Amino acid sequence: MDMSENPDLPKVASRAAWLRARKALLAREKALNVERDALSAARRKLPMVPVEKEYAFDGPDGRRGLGELFAGRRQLIVYHFMFDPVWDEGCFACSFVADHFDGTLAHLAARDTSFVAVSRAPLAKIEVFRQRMGWRFAWLSSHGGDFNHDFGVTLDAAHAEYNYAPVDAQPEGRPREGEREGLSVFLRDGERLFHTYSTFQRGLDPLMTTYAFLDHTPLGRQEADGIMRWVRHHDRY
Numbered sequence: 001m002d003m004s005e006n007p008d009l010p011k012v013a014s015r016a017a018w019l020r021a022r023k024a025l026l027a028r029e030k031a032l033n034v035e036r037d038a039l040s041a042a043r044r045k046l047p048m049v050p051v052e053k054e055y056a057f058d059g060p061d062g063r064r065g066l067g068e069l070f071a072g073r074r075q076l077i078v079y080h081f082m083f084d085p086v087w088d089e090g091c092f093a094c095s096f097v098a099d100h101f102d103g104t105l106a107h108l109a110a111r112d113t114s115f116v117a118v119s120r121a122p123l124a125k126i127e128v129f130r131q132r133m134g135w136r137f138a139w140l141s142s143h144g145g146d147f148n149h150d151f152g153v154t155l156d157a158a159h160a161e162y163n164y165a166p167v168d169a170q171p172e173g174r175p176r177e178g179e180r181e182g183l184s185v186f187l188r189d190g191e192r193l194f195h196t197y198s199t200f201q202r203g204l205d206p207l208m209t210t211y212a213f214l215d216h217t218p219l220g221r222q223e224a225d226g227i228m229r230w231v232r233h234h235d236r237y
Contacts, residue, residue: 050192053150058143075185077184082180082181097207099135099210115137120143123140152198154180181200181201183207
């Protein structure tokens with residue numbers, strides 16, 4: 001079949017026609033950038049909630065409170081990594097997201113921001129899996145605590161809301177109980193800690209530069225059979 005007749009590929013056109021289409025798309029891209037900047041500004045102005053509950057996390061350096069995870073910086077980003085205590089390895093989709101973390105750590109620190117991942121799995125399981133994956137980012141265990149429940153990423157009968165909606169309103173095929181993915185942001189003002197933002201599901205897309213690259217290609221993400229069904233732990237491709 002001639003490429004111009006393949007419905008899965010872009011139409012073949014002259015350079016002049018391509019340039020007209022490209023300039024039209026550029027106008028839309030610029031408008032999206034303006035809207036993205038406005039959305040980011042609105043996000044920064046969200047009200048914040050004091051964190052008044054004590055949380056404890058197990059890490060390679062011992063047990064630490066939430067305030068200690070800031071490592072002296074003003075901001076803290078927490079990735080809620082799906083790793084149930086009974087599992088032997090972390091979620092493949094969260095692992096795909098986590099593959100993009102390490103390269104950002106120095107740059108986040110330069111902007112007064114610390115980053116950690118947190119899971120409910122015991123630290124021993126986390127450490128085995130982290131070493132297998134070759135990751136360097138800080139990853140702590142909230143095993144036995146309320147952190148995951150309180151920030152909406154462990155679902156059960158008493159915590160039946162995810163992404164700001166009842167679990168019954170979630171798409172079919174998604175777990176009604178157990179671990180879910182998310183990102184939470186905290187601010188430190190002196191000794192006071194505040195929760196400023198959380199996002200879930202598609203709100204995590206900007207963390208995945210693999211998708212950002214694929215979104216620039218004609219074949220795109222190639223997920224007609226389902227979001228992330230192609231993803232594997234990176235040592236299993």
